[in-house]
Every structure is written in C-alpha cells, then in structure tokens.
Amino acid sequence: MKYALGIDIGSTATKAVIMTSEGKIAASAVVSIGTGTAGPKKALMEVLDKAGLDRDQITWTTATGYGRFSLEGADDQKSELSCHAKGVSYLMPGTHTIIDIGGQDIKVMSINDRGGLVNFVMNDKCAAGTGRFLDTMARVLNVEVTDLSDLSEKADEVAEISSTCTVFAESEVISKLSTNIKIENIVAGIHQSVAKRVTSLLKRCGIKETIAMSGGVALNKGLVKALENEAGCKIHVHEECQLAGALGAALYAMENTKKAS
Ligand code: ADP
Numbered sequence: 001m002k003y004a005l006g007i008d009i010g011s012t013a014t015k016a017v018i019m020t021s022e023g024k025i026a027a028s029a030v031v032s033i034g035t036g037t038a039g040p041k042k043a044l045m046e047v048l049d050k051a052g053l054d055r056d057q058i059t060w061t062t063a064t065g066y067g068r069f070s071l072e073g074a075d076d077q078k079s080e081l082s083c084h085a086k087g088v089s090y091l092m093p094g095t096h097t098i099i100d101i102g103g104q105d106i107k108v109m110s111i112n113d114r115g116g117l118v119n120f121v122m123n124d125k126c127a128a129g130t131g132r133f134l135d136t137m138a139r140v141l142n143v144e145v146t147d148l149s150d151l152s153e154k155a156d157e158v159a160e161i162s163s164t165c166t167v168f169a170e171s172e173v174i175s176k177l178s179t180n181i182k183i184e185n186i187v188a189g190i191h192q193s194v195a196k197r198v199t200s201l202l203k204r205c206g207i208k209e210t211i212a213m214s215g216g217v218a219l220n221k222g223l224v225k226a227l228e229n230e231a232g233c234k235i236h237v238h239e240e241c242q243l244a245g246a247l248g249a250a251l252y253a254m255e256n257t258k259k260a261s
Contacts, residue, residue, distance in 0.1 A: 003051070004257045005058045006250025007040060007074070008083065008243075009067030012103025012131055013216060014039035015246035016047040018058070019254050027051035028243050034103060035067025060260065062253035064245050066104070075256065081109060081117055083248030088214050089115030090247060091238040096208040099198060099227070099235065100244070101217035103131040106198055108205040121205045128164040129197035131217045136166055137190045140173050141183055145220075148187050152222030155188035164197060191226035199230045212236045214244035 002021040007014065012034045018026040027050035033039030048055060055073070063074040064083040084100050089111065098109040106129050110119040127133050131145075138145040159181045163169045169190075176186050202211075211233055213224060218241040228235050240247070 002059045002254075002257050002261070003053060003057055004250055004253035005047070005061045006083070006246045006248065006253050007043065007061065007063050007065075007071060008080070008245035008249060009040050009063060009065040009071060010034045010102050010245075011066045012135075013242070014043040014065075014067075015243050016043040017243055017246040017250040018047055018051045018053065019247075019250040021254065021257065023254070025247070025250075026053075028240070028246070030242055035065070035070060037070070040067070040071055059257040060253040062249040062256070064249040075253070078249055078252050080245055081107065081120055083245045083252065084214050085109055085111045085117045085248065086115050086251050087244035087246070087248030088212050088238075090251060091240060091244060092210070092212045092236055095210050095212040095236070097202070097205070097211040099202060099211065099213045099218075100215040101129070101131060101198065101213070102215045103135075106130055106201060108198075108201045110205055110208060119205060121201050123197070123201065126164070127166045128169070129194045131215070133166050133169070133194065134190070134217065134220070134223075136170060137173060140170055141177070141186065143183070148191070149220045149222035151184045151187040152191050152226070155182070155184040157182075157185045157188070158192050159185040159189040161186075161189045161193040164193065169193065187222070188226070191220075191223045192230070194223060195226040195230035198227055202231055207231065207233060209233070210236060212238070214238075214241045216242045218242070
C-alpha cells in the first residue's frame with residue numbers, strides 16, 4: 001500500500017489528509033492554526049498519528065493554501081483553486097459551481113465534469129464576507145464562531161448590517177447591542193450581509209447547478225441558509241467541506257505517487 005499526503009496551509013487553519021493508493025482517506029486532521037510552522041507541524045503529527053504512519057512512509061506530499069511554499073519536505077505545491085476543485089469533485093461528484101469561504105478570502109469557481117477549473121472570481125483584499133469577518137463579529141458579540149449558526153436559527157427578525165467594511169460593521173454591531181437589539185437578530189443580519197457579498201460574486205462567476213460550498217465557513221449552517229435565500233438556489237455542503245483543499249492536494253499527490261512508480 002502507498003500513501004500520499006495533502007496539506008492545506010490556510011490563513012486561519014491547517015488541514016491534512018492521507019490518501020491510500022486504493023483512493024481511500026486513511027486519516028485527516030484540522031488544526032486551528034494557519035500559516036507559520038506551528039499549525040502545519042501539529043497537523044502533520046496528528047494526521048500521521050491517526051493513520052499509524054511515519055513521515056517516511058509517505059511517498060509524495062503536495063502542499064496547497066496560502067502558506068504552501070513554507071512547508072519543509074513538500075514534494076510540490078498546487079494552487080488552492082485546483083485543489084478545491086478536485087477535492088469537491090471527489091466529495092460531491094456532479095458539482096459545477098463551488099463557493100469556497102476561508103479565513104481571508106471568498107472564491108467562486110466554475111468547474112467541468114472532470115473537476116477541472118473553468119473560471120473563477122475572488123473577493124478583493126477586503127475581509128468583508130470572509131471567515132475573518134465572522135470571527136471578528138463573534139468576538140464583538142462575545143460568542144464562539146461555532147455558535148453563530150444556532151443563534152441565527154433563533155432570530156425572529158433580521159437586524160440589517162449596512163456596512164460591508166469589517167471596521168464599520170463592527171461599530172454597527174456594537175451600536176445595535178447598545179440599543180438592546182437581540183443578539184440572535186444581529187447574527188442573522190451579519191449572515192445576510194455575508195450572503196449579499198457572496199451572491200454578487202456568485203452572479204459574476206455564473207450559477208451552474210449543482211452548487212457546493214467548501215471551506216470552514218461552510219460549517220455554519222445558518223450562513224448557508226442565508227446564502228440560499230439570497231442567491232435563490234440550493235447549496236450542497238459535505239460534512240468534510242473544510243478538508244476539500246487538503247483532499248484535492250492528496251489526490252494530486254497520489255497521481256504523482258503512481259507516476260513515480
Ligand atoms: P483557511 O483555509 O483560510 O485557513 P478555512 O477554510 O479553514 O480557512 O476556514 C476557516 C474559517 O472557518 C474560520 O475563520 C471560521 O470563521 C470558520 N469556521 C471553522 N470552523 C467553523 C465551525 N465549526 N462553524 C462555523 N465556522 C467555522
């Protein structure tokens with residue numbers, strides 16, 4: 001049996017996947033530390049430990065993500081766009097549009113039936129609508145980012161956030177809190193503001209069914225629902241959505257393993 005490793009070193013989190021030559025996932029790990037050395041090191045140790053392997057048993061390592069050029073011992077690097085396209089196609093065959101929201105960017109991709117990238121659009125440098133925007137808003141509300149989904153489910157109204165800029169939106173949230181607007185309704189407003197921003201990118205790229213969402217922010221079901229309402233289409237999310245990039249990298253690594261032998 002041969003093993004290939006894919007590692008996605010993001011701005012916020014590091015994800016790692018070990019793939020077997022039979023095309024199965026042997027182990028995976030998600031560590032909430034992104035680019036740098038600590039996150040990748042921890043993710044590597046964790047994934048190898050879960051698979052019961054040593055690093056020298058890995059035949060090929062492909063790195064992707066924002067910090068992909070910083071990983072020592074990687075055999076090659078691939079773009080996040082190609083890896084997400086490949087990973088999502090593996091998890092959800094038949095996908096033609098991918099919305100990937102990570103810690104610092106939003107990407108919308110059109111892919112073909114073989115998981116190849118056809119077109120993409122990205123947000124500008126601004127953090128609005130990204131995971132970082134949601135992390136900041138959660139901190140202002142004194143809740144965990146993982147609580148946002150449940151809170152938005154309990155909203156009875158949407159407290160609209162008009163500013164897209166993170167700094168202005170933060171002030172708006174603070175001012176809403178001071179006027180005793182329910183936190184649940186504020187969270188619904190935050191989700192709606194992200195949904196509007198993502199929908200405009202989705203329209204620019206072109207909506208082609210089936211639509212899937214990848215990246216850590218896809219774990220927020222309340223946000224996915226707000227996005228479905230705003231875009232007027234069904235968005236599919238796989239439970240391993242945050243691993244999509246690392247999985248795509250592992251699939252590329254396995255192709256190289258096979259070529260090498
Ligand atoms: P990157 O690759 O840029 O590091 P990820 O795709 O790993 O980003 O996503 C990280 C973001 O996902 C975080 O900023 C956080 O907002 C969000 N996130 C992670 N886990 C959850 C969760 N369980 N519920 C809601 N949001 C989450």
